[in-house]
Amino acid sequence: MGSQEERTMASINEIVNAIKSYPGVTRKHAIHKIVDLLPTKDFPQVVAANGEDAAAIDVGDQYILFAADGIMESLVKTDPYYAGYFAVLVNVNDIAAMGGRALAMVDVMSIVHGNVCREIIRGMQDGITKFGVPIVGGHVHPDCHYNAIDISIVGKVPKDALLRSSTAVPGDDIVFVIDTDGFYPEHLQYAFVTTVQKSDEIVRGQMEAVAPVAEEHLAHSCKDMSNPGSIGTLGMMLECSEAGGLVDVTRIPIPDDVDPIRWHLTYQGCGFCFACPPECSSRIIEIFSDVGCEGAVVGKVDDSKKLKITDGVDTEVLFDFDKEIITGCRPKEE
Numbered sequence: 001m002g003s004q005e006e007r008t009m010a011s012i013n014e015i016v017n018a019i020k021s022y023p024g025v026t027r028k029h030a031i032h033k034i035v036d037l038l039p040t041k042d043f044p045q046v047v048a049a050n051g052e053d054a055a056a057i058d059v060g061d062q063y064i065l066f067a068a069d070g071i072m073e074s075l076v077k078t079d080p081y082y083a084g085y086f087a088v089l090v091n092v093n094d095i096a097a098m099g100g101r102a103l104a105m106v107d108v109m110s111i112v113h114g115n116v117c118r119e120i121i122r123g124m125q126d127g128i129t130k131f132g133v134p135i136v137g138g139h140v141h142p143d144c145h146y147n148a149i150d151i152s153i154v155g156k157v158p159k160d161a162l163l164r165s166s167t168a169v170p171g172d173d174i175v176f177v178i179d180t181d182g183f184y185p186e187h188l189q190y191a192f193v194t195t196v197q198k199s200d201e202i203v204r205g206q207m208e209a210v211a212p213v214a215e216e217h218l219a220h221s222c223k224d225m226s227n228p229g230s231i232g233t234l235g236m237m238l239e240c241s242e243a244g245g246l247v248d249v250t251r252i253p254i255p256d257d258v259d260p261i262r263w264h265l266t267y268q269g270c271g272f273c274f275a276c277p278p279e280c281s282s283r284i285i286e287i288f289s290d291v292g293c294e295g296a297v298v299g300k301v302d303d304s305k306k307l308k309i310t311d312g313v314d315t316e317v318l319f320d321f322d323k324e325i326i327t328g329c330r331p332k333e334e
Helices: 012-021 031-035 074-079 080-097 115-132 200-207 210-215 229-240 260-264 278-289
Strands: 046-048 055-058 063-070 102-109 135-141 150-159 173-179 221-224 246-248 271-276 295-300 307-309 315-318
Touching: 012 229, 012 260, 012 307, 012 315, 046 063, 063 080, 074 080, 074 150, 074 173, 080 102, 080 150, 080 200, 080 210, 080 221, 102 115, 115 150, 115 200, 173 229, 173 278, 210 278, 221 229, 229 260, 229 271, 229 307, 229 315, 271 278, 271 295, 278 295
Parallel strands: 102 135, 246 307
Antiparallel strands: 046 055, 055 063, 063 150, 102 150, 173 271, 173 295, 221 271, 246 295, 307 315
């Protein structure tokens, strides 16, 4: 394993074009059209909402975390087992990214083909066992004209340990931590699986590694690497934080045998992006190294409202948040 400095590089222009046109990024554009119609500012118990990996609700002595994810129709058709497994994984990741610990899930299943349903459930069962988070209820549509799986999750976090996506600060280091020990399942070009083949103990340790980062107040902001890929996920963090940044793509941890552009677009089985004070970077990397993840300082947050990427020779603007959006989400007004 290593960084991209050790391999043939894609050009910065090629990386920019690939990320900007990638459906994992472009399909996020519609989010603001919905959240703008569902304001939360009149509800003081809502501490964090749109643009965050999970909503945080003040219940007195702690925050309750809520998140939900629906699996894309294309994945359900291509590999219903992984559709069920990832439905659990993505929700657990969302709670972890907030510094929290997952408690339970509920699901909504729409069924037209019994064999697809069985594979989805088999994937969900394996996810429940792997991550140790139960599905405690839900709803079934047994007479649909399509197959679908959606899951919602609840978790909790101490009030002094909440991590947000929207609080990166100019001058912060940008730290990527990624489990590079995994594989791409057949027919899933941009899904890197790192948890199926590992023990429950290792996987749960990785999911719980964000909590000490939050409890030790090491980071200003955190986001789990999801459908937009690692750099696209960072873009969502910076957009929501009303900030910018510069990332050196040659510093991003990457397996030895993976094409760099494919890697930048990949949904990571275990990957997190942090914005943190420079003096805290090494401690975050150490925490994740102890659970089998590679970490590196890949860039800096600035106040430009532009996400720029470089390979040490060429530099280009990937996103200019004064002119374009990824999600269009902004921090909750206090």
